[in-house]
Amino acid sequence: MKKNIQTFAWLFSAGSLFVACNNDDNSTIIEENTFGAAELYFDNGVNGDKLVLGSSYSNSNSETLTINRFNYIISNIVLIKSDGTEYIYPKAKSYFIISEEADLHTVQLENIPAGDYVKVRFGLGVDQQKYLEGETAQQEFWDYAVQHNLTWTWSTGYRFINFEGTFKPAHAAKHEDHEEPETGTPGLFNFQIHQGSNTSTDNYREITLNLPTTARIRQTDKPSIHIVADANKITDGRNKILLQDNLNAAGTNASIMGGENLIKIAENTLQMFFVDHVHNGSGSHH
Amino acid sequence: MMIFGLFSCTSDDVYESIPADSLFSLKIPSNFPQIAQNIDTNFPTQNGVALGRKLFYDGRLSRDNSVSCAFCHEQQSAFTHHGHDLSHGIDNLTGKRNAPSVQNIIFQSEYFYDGASNSIQMLSIVPIHNPLEMDESLPTIVEKLKQDAQYVQLFRAAFSNGEVSSSNVLNALAQFMTIMISADSKYDKYIRNEAGGNFDQQELKGLDLFKNNCASCHATDLFTDNSFRNNGLPPNSKLNDLGREEVTGFRTDRYKFKVPSLRNIELTAPYMHDGRFGSLQSVLNFYSNGVQHTENLDPLLQNNSHTGIPLTQEEKEALIAFLKTLTDYDFVKNPLFYHKT
Known part of the structure; x- marks a missing residue:
C-alpha cells in the first residue's frame, strides 16, 4: 500500500500539489502553546527518474551508473515561519538515516509548536561539533550508523553519504590494457563514493528549501513534506566528477573518499534536494 | 572460590551496591x-x-x-x-x-x-x-x-x-x-626549578642545540606542534605508506606524518612512523646525513645548500644526553596505570 502511494505521488506529484492547495478546509487559527508533529519524506531519484537499486542511469558525464546503495544522514532540522522565526528541532534527537536498501525514507518530528511553516533547513551529514563530541552526544547513533554502512573507522567519523554501484566509463576502450575489473566484466567497474568530513576538511553542509505550500502544524494536523533527493547531482551537478578519473592505479575500481572531490561533492549536494509538495491535514499520506 | 565467583555473578547484590563515584x-x-x-x-x-x-x-x-x-x-x-x-x-x-x-x-x-x-x-x-x-x-x-x-x-x-x-x-x-x-622528567624539574632538575654541561649543551635545531617542530614542553610534516625519510616501497594523504586525500599531504612528542623517547625505540631506526644515534645520523628531497619535504629541512640538520658527533651526543632527560620514571611506574590497581 505504501509503495503504491509512493508511486502515485511520484507520477502525479503535480496533481497532488494541486490537491494539497485545495485541501485548505481546516481552520487557519493557531492555538497558542499547542504542539504538533510533522514528517519529512525523502524520495530518492536520479535526474527526474525514480531511483531503483540495480537500475542503470546515464549522466551528462557520458558515464552509466548502476546504483546498488544510496544511504545518507539527515540532521539538525529547522522549521522556519514566514516571518523568519525558526524552530530548531532538539539537537540530541535530530540525527536520521535515509536508506534506499533498508527502505528508510521518513523523518518523524514531534512536539513542534503549532504554526505555519514555509521553509525547512537540514544538514547533510554530521556537523563538526557532534563529530568531535563523538558518541557522547550521539548516544547510540554510532551503532545505528554502523548498521547502515555510514561510519568510517580508518578515520573516525561518519559517512554522510554512501553511494555505491558499478559504472561504465565514457571511453571503455581506454581501460582494455588494465587488469580485469573487480566486477569480472570487462569495461564495468565498481565505484564507492563515501562523502564525509575528515580532520582536514569539514564537508558538512546545511540546505534550506522553500516549501511550495505552507506546512500547517497543528495538534491534529501533521503535514508531510515530500522531498526529492537527486542522487545524480553527486557526480553530475555544478561540479562534474568523472568516476573514470578516479579509477585506482590498477584500474579495477573507483573510490572517492577524500581530497578535493569531497569538497566538490559537498557543493553539488547543495542542489541535490527540492521539496516536491506538501500534504497538509491529518492522516497518513505521501 | 570458583564456585563462589560464579554465584556472585548471578546474585542480586551486583545490581544493588553501586560504589560512590567522585571526580578524579x-x-x-x-x-x-x-x-x-x-x-x-x-x-x-x-x-x-x-x-x-x-x-x-x-x-x-x-x-x-x-x-x-x-x-x-x-x-x-x-x-x-x-x-x-x-x-x-x-x-x-x-x-x-x-x-x-x-x-x-x-x-x-x-x-x-x-x-x-x-x-x-x-x-x-x-x-x-x-x-x-x-x-x-x-x-x-x-x-x-x-x-x-x-x-x-x-x-x-x-x-x-x-x-x-x-x-x-x-x-x-x-x-x-x-x-x-x-610531566615529571628531569627536564620538567629543570624547567620548573624543582629538586632533581640539575642539568650537567652536556645536557645544557644538548638543550641549546635542541632549541636551535629541533624545537620549531618539536615545540612547547609537549615537544610537538601537532602538525604533519615530511621529514625526508626515504619511503619504504614495501609499505607504500602515503601518510596523511591517506586520511585527507590531498596530494600535498603525501609522506607527511604527525610530529611525535619526544617525551620518554629513551624508552620508545624503535623510532619513526615505521620504526626503522633502532637508536637515537641512528635518528640523528638520519637528520644530519639521510634526509632525502622527496615530495612535500618540509621547508624547515631545506636550508639552501643543505637538506637536513648538520650535526657533529659531539653535538649528537649532547642532543641524546638532553633527550634522555625527557624520561619520566614516575610515569612508567605509576600504579594508577597498572592492570590490577
Missing part, C-alpha cells in the same frame, strides 16, 4: 600548553578511570579476545610496543606503522601518524576496527561485556545512564587516557 583530581602541569580537547563533557571520575583501565587491558576489545590496547601500548615502554618496528595485531598480522606512545593525550589536537582522529572520545575507534590490529566493532564489544556481571556493575558505577554501550566504552577509555599525563 587531575593535575595540569604548569609548563604544559593548553588542553587541546574538550574534557568537561566526559571529565574523569574514579569509577570511570577504573573502568577505562580495565578495558585498556582487556583482550575482549578484539575479535578473538586476544589483543588488548596494552598489547601494543606497554607501560614500561611509555605505552609503546617495545622492540617492534611495526605493531603486531590479531592473527599475528603485522600492521604498517610503529605504535605511538599513549601519553599527554589531552594536550594533543591530532592523533595517529596520519591524523585519523582529532577527538579523544573517538580515537579508540581506529585501532578497534583496524583489521590488522583488533578487527572488532563497538556493538559486538558491548554484547560481550554485557555477558559479564562485573562489567555491568562497573558501567553502572561509572556513568549516570549506567549503560554498557558503545558510547560508554569510548568514554571510559577516554577518561583513562585523560589521566595519562607524563
Whole structure:
C-alpha cells in the first residue's frame, strides 16, 4: 500500500500539489502553546527518474551508473515561519538515516509548536561539533550508523553519504590494457563514493528549501513534506566528477573518499534536494 | 572460590551496591600548553578511570579476545610496543606503522601518524576496527561485556545512564587516557626549578642545540606542534605508506606524518612512523646525513645548500644526553596505570 502511494505521488506529484492547495478546509487559527508533529519524506531519484537499486542511469558525464546503495544522514532540522522565526528541532534527537536498501525514507518530528511553516533547513551529514563530541552526544547513533554502512573507522567519523554501484566509463576502450575489473566484466567497474568530513576538511553542509505550500502544524494536523533527493547531482551537478578519473592505479575500481572531490561533492549536494509538495491535514499520506 | 565467583555473578547484590563515584583530581602541569580537547563533557571520575583501565587491558576489545590496547601500548615502554618496528595485531598480522606512545593525550589536537582522529572520545575507534590490529566493532564489544556481571556493575558505577554501550566504552577509555599525563622528567624539574632538575654541561649543551635545531617542530614542553610534516625519510616501497594523504586525500599531504612528542623517547625505540631506526644515534645520523628531497619535504629541512640538520658527533651526543632527560620514571611506574590497581 505504501509503495503504491509512493508511486502515485511520484507520477502525479503535480496533481497532488494541486490537491494539497485545495485541501485548505481546516481552520487557519493557531492555538497558542499547542504542539504538533510533522514528517519529512525523502524520495530518492536520479535526474527526474525514480531511483531503483540495480537500475542503470546515464549522466551528462557520458558515464552509466548502476546504483546498488544510496544511504545518507539527515540532521539538525529547522522549521522556519514566514516571518523568519525558526524552530530548531532538539539537537540530541535530530540525527536520521535515509536508506534506499533498508527502505528508510521518513523523518518523524514531534512536539513542534503549532504554526505555519514555509521553509525547512537540514544538514547533510554530521556537523563538526557532534563529530568531535563523538558518541557522547550521539548516544547510540554510532551503532545505528554502523548498521547502515555510514561510519568510517580508518578515520573516525561518519559517512554522510554512501553511494555505491558499478559504472561504465565514457571511453571503455581506454581501460582494455588494465587488469580485469573487480566486477569480472570487462569495461564495468565498481565505484564507492563515501562523502564525509575528515580532520582536514569539514564537508558538512546545511540546505534550506522553500516549501511550495505552507506546512500547517497543528495538534491534529501533521503535514508531510515530500522531498526529492537527486542522487545524480553527486557526480553530475555544478561540479562534474568523472568516476573514470578516479579509477585506482590498477584500474579495477573507483573510490572517492577524500581530497578535493569531497569538497566538490559537498557543493553539488547543495542542489541535490527540492521539496516536491506538501500534504497538509491529518492522516497518513505521501 | 570458583564456585563462589560464579554465584556472585548471578546474585542480586551486583545490581544493588553501586560504589560512590567522585571526580578524579587531575593535575595540569604548569609548563604544559593548553588542553587541546574538550574534557568537561566526559571529565574523569574514579569509577570511570577504573573502568577505562580495565578495558585498556582487556583482550575482549578484539575479535578473538586476544589483543588488548596494552598489547601494543606497554607501560614500561611509555605505552609503546617495545622492540617492534611495526605493531603486531590479531592473527599475528603485522600492521604498517610503529605504535605511538599513549601519553599527554589531552594536550594533543591530532592523533595517529596520519591524523585519523582529532577527538579523544573517538580515537579508540581506529585501532578497534583496524583489521590488522583488533578487527572488532563497538556493538559486538558491548554484547560481550554485557555477558559479564562485573562489567555491568562497573558501567553502572561509572556513568549516570549506567549503560554498557558503545558510547560508554569510548568514554571510559577516554577518561583513562585523560589521566595519562607524563610531566615529571628531569627536564620538567629543570624547567620548573624543582629538586632533581640539575642539568650537567652536556645536557645544557644538548638543550641549546635542541632549541636551535629541533624545537620549531618539536615545540612547547609537549615537544610537538601537532602538525604533519615530511621529514625526508626515504619511503619504504614495501609499505607504500602515503601518510596523511591517506586520511585527507590531498596530494600535498603525501609522506607527511604527525610530529611525535619526544617525551620518554629513551624508552620508545624503535623510532619513526615505521620504526626503522633502532637508536637515537641512528635518528640523528638520519637528520644530519639521510634526509632525502622527496615530495612535500618540509621547508624547515631545506636550508639552501643543505637538506637536513648538520650535526657533529659531539653535538649528537649532547642532543641524546638532553633527550634522555625527557624520561619520566614516575610515569612508567605509576600504579594508577597498572592492570590490577
